[in-house]
Amino acid sequence: MQKRLSLFFDYLKLLLPYWDKSLFSFLCVGICVLLGMAAPLLTKTLIDYAYPHRDVRLLTLIILFGIIIFLFNTYFSYVSKYLDVFIHQSLSIDLRKRFFNKLLRLPLDFYYENQAGDILLRITNDIDSIVDLVAEIIPVVIKNILYLIFLLAICFLIDRNLTLIALIGVPIYFIETRFFAKTFEKIQDNTQKQESEVYNLYQEKITNIKTIKSFSQETHETERLTDKLANLFTLVRENLFFDLFNSFFDSILLTTWVSFLGWYAGYRVITGQISIGEIVAISIYLGQIHQPFIDLGAVYKFFVRSFVSINRVNAIFSSESEVYQDAHTFALNSIEGKINFDRVSFRYPGMDDYVLLDISFTANPGEITAIAGASGAGKSTIIDLILRFILPTDGKIYLDKYNIRDISLLTLRANISIVSQEAVMFSGTVRENLIYGCVQPTREKLIGAANDAEIHDFILSLPQGYDTLIGGGGKGLSGGQLQRLTIARALLCDVKILVLDEATSALDAVIEEKIYENLKKRISSKTVIMISHRISSLKNADKIHVVSENRISESGTYNELLERKGDFYSFYIASTKGEREPAEEAIIRELMAKKAMQKEKRNLEQLSMAEKKVLKLYYEEGLSYGKIAQELGLPAYNVSAIRKAASDKIERLKELEIE
Amino acid sequence: MKEKKRSFFLSLFAQNMGQQARLVEMVTVIIFILLILVTGWLWQYKIELSDVREGKRIVIAKINIFELLLSKSRMGIPN
Numbered sequence A: 001m002q003k004r005l006s007l008f009f010d011y012l013k014l015l016l017p018y019w020d021k022s023l024f025s026f027l028c029v030g031i032c033v034l035l036g037m038a039a040p041l042l043t044k045t046l047i048d049y050a051y052p053h054r055d056v057r058l059l060t061l062i063i064l065f066g067i068i069i070f071l072f073n074t075y076f077s078y079v080s081k082y083l084d085v086f087i088h089q090s091l092s093i094d095l096r097k098r099f100f101n102k103l104l105r106l107p108l109d110f111y112y113e114n115q116a117g118d119i120l121l122r123i124t125n126d127i128d129s130i131v132d133l134v135a136e137i138i139p140v141v142i143k144n145i146l147y148l149i150f151l152l153a154i155c156f157l158i159d160r161n162l163t164l165i166a167l168i169g170v171p172i173y174f175i176e177t178r179f180f181a182k183t184f185e186k187i188q189d190n191t192q193k194q195e196s197e198v199y200n201l202y203q204e205k206i207t208n209i210k211t212i213k214s215f216s217q218e219t220h221e222t223e224r225l226t227d228k229l230a231n232l233f234t235l236v237r238e239n240l241f242f243d244l245f246n247s248f249f250d251s252i253l254l255t256t257w258v259s260f261l262g263w264y265a266g267y268r269v270i271t272g273q274i275s276i277g278e279i280v281a282i283s284i285y286l287g288q289i290h291q292p293f294i295d296l297g298a299v300y301k302f303f304v305r306s307f308v309s310i311n312r313v314n315a316i317f318s319s320e321s322e323v324y325q326d327a328h329t330f331a332l333n334s335i336e337g338k339i340n341f342d343r344v345s346f347r348y349p350g351m352d353d354y355v356l357l358d359i360s361f362t363a364n365p366g367e368i369t370a371i372a373g374a375s376g377a378g379k380s381t382i383i384d385l386i387l388r389f390i391l392p393t394d395g396k397i398y399l400d401k402y403n404i405r406d407i408s409l410l411t412l413r414a415n416i417s418i419v420s421q422e423a424v425m426f427s428g429t430v431r432e433n434l435i436y437g438c439v440q441p442t443r444e445k446l447i448g449a450a451n452d453a454e455i456h457d458f459i460l461s462l463p464q465g466y467d468t469l470i471g472g473g474g475k476g477l478s479g480g481q482l483q484r485l486t487i488a489r490a491l492l493c494d495v496k497i498l499v500l501d502e503a504t505s506a507l508d509a510v511i512e513e514k515i516y517e518n519l520k521k522r523i524s525s526k527t528v529i530m531i532s533h534r535i536s537s538l539k540n541a542d543k544i545h546v547v548s549e550n551r552i553s554e555s556g557t558y559n560e561l562l563e564r565k566g567d568f569y570s571f572y573i574a575s576t577k578g579e580r581e582p583a584e585e586a587i588i589r590e591l592m593a594k595k596a597m598q599k600e601k602r603n604l605e606q607l608s609m610a611e612k613k614v615l616k617l618y619y620e621e622g623l624s625y626g627k628i629a630q631e632l633g634l635p636a637y638n639v640s641a642i643r644k645a646a647s648d649k650i651e652r653l654k655e656l657e658i659e
Numbered sequence B: 001m002k003e004k005k006r007s008f009f010l011s012l013f014a015q016n017m018g019q020q021a022r023l024v025e026m027v028t029v030i031i032f033i034l035l036i037l038v039t040g041w042l043w044q045y046k047i048e049l050s051d052v053r054e055g056k057r058i059v060i061a062k063i064n065i066f067e068l069l070l071s072k073s074r075m076g077i078p079n
Helices: A002-036 A038-050 A056-105 A108-113 A116-158 A160-166 A169-207 A209-214 A218-270 A276-317 A379-386 A409-414 A430-434 A443-452 A456-461 A479-492 A509-522 A558-564 A567-576 A583-605 A609-620 A625-632 A636-658 B002-014 B017-044 B065-070
Strands: A339-346 A356-363 A368-372 A394-399 A416-419 A497-501 A527-532 A543-548 A551-556 B046-053 B056-064
Touching (some): A002 A056, A038 A056, A038 A276, A116 A160, A116 A276, A160 A276, A169 A209, A169 A276, A209 A218, A218 A276, A356 A368, A368 A379, A379 A527, A416 A479, A430 A479, A443 A456, A443 A509, A479 A497, A543 A558, A543 A567, A558 A567
Parallel strands (some): A368 A543, A497 A527
Antiparallel strands (some): A339 A356, B046 B056
């Protein structure tokens, strides 16, 4: 309990920035409670003094006094509500901001271990629950404690014996509340877990809707959701059942309690120990006395239930964040960009098998260094290591002469631009997406990057050009367009290291070739690391390191590796074998066909003198073959053959024009 | 009138919530002072409790409203 309270007080500190408003709100609550006490006393005064003495003046005064109290009470209760809403909303914004900021700074491991649906549930339901608790618990507790104090004080003033007897029920009520609170906590914990599973399911299915549709699994998925919802519904029913059971016990307890008090109060009137006005007033007060207990009991149950949320949120707050900059690391403001892997090995924590083993290579500025290999060979892990998403199990990675462990994360990542396998665009305009993470680039730079990524013309064809809104994830854009946008984004951030992780996998060979040509003009002083298993991409690399069975099996230029006939050669054969037609060959074939056609066209256009004369005399002057033969001094059958050959040539020319 | 109402509410919502809360607090302080003044005035204002006895209305007690509300009564006469 002590641990819980200390945790709760930690969250209560969130109220500190709003202490003045909280204090104001408590003051207003106190005034409201005090003013709210007056009504039964006014009734008592009317019954005991005004009516028996037929005192109209007193009656008028008391009614006026009641109106004044009502007006003040209304004003202060509204102010209190207004300030409570202000504090609640501000607190909600503060906590969400803190939580989101924490989430963004957690290492990738956290995201591998936790499902997105569960994280979303914590960010929504759990945070709401904590804010409700922190923002509301203190006003409610203060209000009810003050209410109880004033109520008991007035009751004591009116009749001490009756009040003391009324208090007997309090401990019984607390025991009952405590018993039920424990059960509620258990149910709440299970409900949150079940809800988290439902959220995970929603998230997973919505993000993979294409797969569901392509396998026609809509009905099956709905059934799976129904099962999960049925489990959740069982827990909600259980909760409801205990709630009703709790309310039933509350009602029995209160009815017995109030009935006994009613009898005892009546007895005291009959025996002349208190007046009728006093019994009316005290009955009203004692009728209200259960409300603070019910409210405080509800607060206690809410407090216990909310600890499920507090624990879930606190688990994230207490997780270790990535350290972006501290006293143990230094900032790198200008770098050359040379990357050196020195006998680096990596395996995931708790796993026996290495993903990468004894990897050593150097990526020099001004060169494209490629990491090739089959899928699952560990190529992308190399990128994660460079970006320090993960740390090497053994070995060291150097950026220039510095171990990347000693470089502040902030400056390390600021020097690297990445085009990842998954082309991600956020909801916003094309421009906003392109300048994401860059210091306000000029218009020329923006267009230059888009041009080099071969996407400028496409952007201009959009309804609002660079200001066209694209949905979250780049909905409505093709894979190739998305990939080119991410390439433009990476080129725009003019940093020293450019990482291309299967960056052109969705592009055709022609566009890919053009992009690499543009890229080569830009990278005179940049280090480019390319991860690819596409032969067409690897051709552009200055040096290729082939990863096979978690190690670098061979390194060299494209031609060297092919000549060596090792792993890369096998990989090359495997990549091209079975394909109907490599894209480059298709282009060459197309070009050759075009050339042949042009040559034929040129040949056809060159009619001989004899052909031209025959056609002129035959078609324009309408002479017969015999007359033409006489005119040209040729045999008649030759004229006929020449005319036919010339006509065929013209027909073929027309066909070629159409093609 | 409708337009005035609309512009009044629009101006309320357009205000920065922090500034608005500060304004509410200031007004509340004034109202609170008013409440204390009213309470002070009521404290010194003595109500005359009277009764009709033998056809005449006679004053049986002079008391302020708070004393009257919290007094124990016996047979209609405050102790």
